[in-house]
Amino acid sequence: MTSEAQARTLRGVYGISVMSELSGVGPQTLRLYERRGLLTPTRTGGGTRRYSESDLETLARITALIDDGVNLVGVRLILSLEAENSILAARLAQLNDSADDQV
Secondary structure, three states: OOHHHHHHOOOEOOOOOHHHHHHHOOOHHHHHHHHHHOOOOOOOOOEEEEOHHHHHHHHHHHHHHHHHOOHHHHHHHHHEEEEEEEEHHHHHHHHHHHHHOOO
């Protein structure tokens, strides 16, 4: 993914009502997920929440985990471990590319 595409994915564009409509998750639940550290929408200068495509994907993952019976503490742990795994996988790929270039 290019840095421009990645920036677009992370840019907050959806208000809470649009996010609620897109996801099927109520605004109060979105606020709860934010308080619990599961979602981190950006804020406008006036304090309005703005959700991104990335937040929408995270919310879909949260919903799937809850549907599987995982509680919010477990969801936060799983999301954290998945993020760490992604970082490690990217680092491993980078190291493999460096090793291939040296051969």
